[in-house]
Amino acid sequence: MSSDDNRATSSASAELATGIETDTPEGEPLVRVENLKKYFWENDSLLDRLLGDEPVAVQAVDGVSFEIREGETLGLVGESGCGKSTTGETLLRLQEPTDGRVEFAGTNVYEMEGSDLTAFRREAQVVFQDPFSSLDPRMTIGDIVQQPLDIHDVGADEERRERVRNLLERVGLSVDQLDRYPHEFSGGQRQRIGIARALALEPEFLVLDEPTSALDVSVQAQVLNLLEDLQAEFDLTYLLISHDLSVIRHICDRVAVMYLGEIVEIGPVEELFEDPKHPYTKALLESVPRATTDERERDRETLAGDVPSPRDPPSGCRFRTRCPMVIPPEELDIDQETYRELMTVRERIESRDISLETVGDDDQFSVEDGSVPEADIPAFVAALKRRLFDEPLPPHHDEIVETALTELAASNWEDAAAILRTEYESVCERDHPGLGNNTHSVACHLYGTAADSDSAVDPNSWRG
């Protein structure tokens, strides 16, 4: 686009000024999110209540706090289902929060009413992942981009059309295409239409929810570059939601890493990529697809296990059920890998996720009424141990595990779990680690409490 065109867009913008000035108090962030929570309730219908089913909370977002300064891009990254989109939608007030506070230019978003709320709806816009489903297939792209101006009654008819033409050109589309329909465009072009629509009201702040995930790799970089150019030109502030670390690194100033509804690490993007602290961040960075088979093996190890359900998240640190660095009790002499294995076995016993009937070869052991006959117990315990542990355990731990598995042979699941819990309980399951508010903060017991950013435990001191 030529500089003349740029000027044309800017002057059209000036003519159509919406009259809203976000007057962010000096030194204040544009967006401040404090302890934001969003729970979805299941089993909450009248029928469920009549049937006596208890409502269950899906804790999609569970106490996230962060700030975004004017002109900055904050990335929100994490595996699918960790609460990224819900965070974005709730802070835009597209969803009602369960708890917490969001300030936009110093004003509480959830207390806005009337003209304040209308102004916020203009200033804060969203670009969604799937440009096809977010564009009405029956509307021409001219009408789609103009729709926000019509809804907010901004400018006269011809002024609106002029602004639409300028916007389409600015995002790299031709004015000749104004009367075409979304299906006539490629994925990348459709995303450009979505961006033009989001910019129609001259917003200050955009939530970009996976803006390039649905696009071919070759087109992704073009759309990201466009977003960067637009940010510089229109002084935009971005919250960029993505599960793709390369997208985050390309465009963000800072990044917040989410796991199961919480932020576990936040910091400047280069620092976080070069010196990740949280074991989850490290695992995410290491699980980027690799070329060689050896390295692929390593990937599988780094992020093993399923993400627990947000309906019943683990106590303490939510990542501890998958964490390769879960912290053993201080006095315990054990290497890290063995401790991880023991914790996983205990978790499987706690959730009764071991099939006793299939222990041994070809129905070797009969499990009657849930119990193994007395005479078979030693062989049963030995077979179960072989199944659960890769390597023989050191003698002291072997003894403890045998006692626990002997309880299992009699179907005493709770006693078996209690034996292992007494011996192996970790600070990671007892205490919830806080995030703190340093420039680079991490919510992990390896790095001490939130107030004390110095490492309280040397991560290498007990690694095997």
Ligand SMILES: Nc1ncnc2c1ncn2[C@@H]1O[C@H](COP(=O)(O)OP(=O)(O)OP(=O)(O)O)[C@@H](O)[C@H]1O
């Ligand atoms: N309307 C809803 N009702 C019930 N649960 C929901 C609802 N919306 C989201 N969830 C749940 O909340 C959790 C967080 O979802 P969310 O879409 O915010 O995650 P995400 O990190 O954006 O994932 P993705 O990248 O797959 O979109 C998930 O477990 C999801 O199933």
